[in-house]
Amino acid sequence: MHKQQKPPGFSRRSFIKTVGVSATVSTLSGIAEAHAAAREQERADAVQGPGPIAVAFTVNGKAAEVRVEPSVTLAEVLRLNLGLTGTKIICDRGSCGGCSVIVNGKLMNACMTLAFDVQGATITTVEGIAQGGKLDPVQESFLRHDGLQCGYCTPGFVVATRVLLNDVPKPTLDQIKKALGGNICRCGTYTNIFNAALEASGQAPIMDQKGV
Ligand code: FES
Numbered sequence: 668m669h670k671q672q673k674p675p676g677f678s679r680r681s682f683i684k685t686v687g688v689s690a691t692v693s694t695l696s697g698i699a700e701a702h703a704a705a706r707e708q709e710r711a712d713a714v715q716g717p718g719p720i721a722v723a724f725t726v727n728g729k730a731a732e733v734r735v736e737p738s739v740t741l742a743e744v745l746r747l748n749l750g751l752t753g754t755k756i757i758c759d760r761g762s763c764g765g766c767s768v769i770v771n772g773k774l775m776n777a778c779m780t781l782a783f784d785v786q787g788a789t790i791t792t793v794e795g796i797a798q799g800g801k802l803d804p805v806q807e808s809f810l811r812h813d814g815l816q817c818g819y820c821t822p823g824f825v826v827a828t829r830v831l832l833n834d835v836p837k838p839t840l841d842q843i844k845k846a847l848g849g850n851i852c853r854c855g856t857y858t859n860i861f862n863a864a865l866e867a868s869g870q871a872p873i874m875d876q877k878g879v
């Protein structure tokens with residue numbers, strides 16, 4: 668004789684088991700929801716913008732703090748927020764070097780750098796090259812050699828030359844040409860610019876007016 672099968676359905680034991688599992692599941696889902704909410708909050712706290720955000724750095728030895736949208740470039744902040752108009756925006760696309768600045772000792776195009784990306788950096792613009800009211804030897808040399816015509820590219824060249832001489836105190840002419848290769852002078856004063864760079868590094872100018 669076959670043992671009588673229990674009809675399917677809920678026994679007291681299975682009911683208690685089910686309630687227990689449901690309670691566990693609902694507790695776990697509550698924890699998961701709490702984690703998700705915390706992650707969402709963290710994300711919301713970490714996300715900055717699209718409205719203005721605080722950006723702070725040191726410019727020419729002074730602390731500066733501005734509130735700008737994350738899409739604003741360093742060149743715009745320097746010129747429009749801090750009034751440092753020596754940094755020129757010419758091509759606004761990283762191809763002329765007119766906006767050259769020094770960021771943590773490195774030459775950078777300020778038009779291609781978001782202000783937000785240099786948070787906390789030490790920045791020197793052409794206004795910060797002269798020290799104690801005395802022109803830097805690079806600036807003196809540009810004046811002496813007439814390394815400019817309209818002068819629009821000049822701040823960028825001065826900054827780029829300063830960075831070169833910081834790294835290589837006595838560069839060869841080839842090194843000078845290479846280092847200043849990212850700067851464009853539409854007036855074509857390259858000969859005088861290269862001579863100025865040579866003299867600023869304590870070397871005799873060797874290029875004549877034909878640029879040999
Ligand atoms: S303005 Fe920045 S590289 Fe030309």
Ligand code: FES
Nearest residue numbers: 816818852853854
């Ligand atoms: S001096 Fe005019 S662009 Fe260089």
